[in-house]
Amino acid sequence: MLNAAFYGLLASSGLLIGAIIGLVTTPSRRVIAAVIAFGSGVLVSALTFELMDEAFEKGHVSYVVAGFLAGAVIYVGISSLLDRMAARSPKREGRHARDVEPGATHIPESKEAAAVSGTALLVGALLDGIPENAAIGISLFAEGRGLGLVLMAAVFLGNLPESISSSVGMRQEGRSRGFILGVWSGAMVVCTLASVAGYSLLGGLSPNLISAILALAAGGILAMLADTMMPEAFENGGPLVALATAVGFLCAFLLSHVVG
Secondary structure: HHHHHHHHOOOOOOOHHHHHHHHHHHOOOOHHHHHHHHHHHHHHHHHHHHHHHHHHHHHOHHHHHHHHHHHHHHHHHHHHHHHHHHHHOOEEEOOOOOEEHHHHHHHOOOOOHHHHHHHHHHHHHHHHHHHHHHHHHHHHHHOOOHHHHHHHHHHHHHHHHHHHHHHHHHHHHHHOOHHHHHHHHHHHHHHHHHHHHHHOOOOOOOOHHHHHHHHHHHHHHEEEEHHHHHHHHHHHHOHHHHHHHHHHHHHHHHHHHHHH
């Protein structure tokens, strides 16, 4: 269990590290796009060769298919709801973290709209992080440190650009440093607990249920990549992001074989 907590903390620390980077610097959209693309490639490799392969080895294909589709559907449904919640803020003009109205700092906002928008940001981070970190805990229980290490690296690299971009956007909206750090610190703690839960609570389930949960995490991650990370990377980085995605995929693939 201590290993699960340690791996989960390292993976989710990317959220807080990225938030701090976004607070002290304002990276260009092109730089963030390249990092997002690299993280996308890493996550594609991890969900393909780690989560889905492990799911097929553990359980029946019907559980894998059902879990994968359920993960995608759950992500899309909750993401659509969060988009509507975040759009209630007059400071926003789009769905991405940095799509804020010009001069958003000086745009008045009701306490209710601010609370709804802040809640949407926090829940959105948890929507991405909880299944990823739960999969880390389950993988440690099922296959040991090798698989857990690959997933940890993939989740960390996926978290980093997400929180950088979101932190910059929140700062441009006029959110306080305490608010920004509080949101991402809370997300980091919850995601770390998800790793522990994945190891201690879900690890003892039947092989079929474990395979379904691993596939659910993979489906949610792929839906998230297609819905947010990849479109944002291409929109802001241009064709060069294709190379960054390929490099990220290759790095994760090589890592899985080195530690596997």
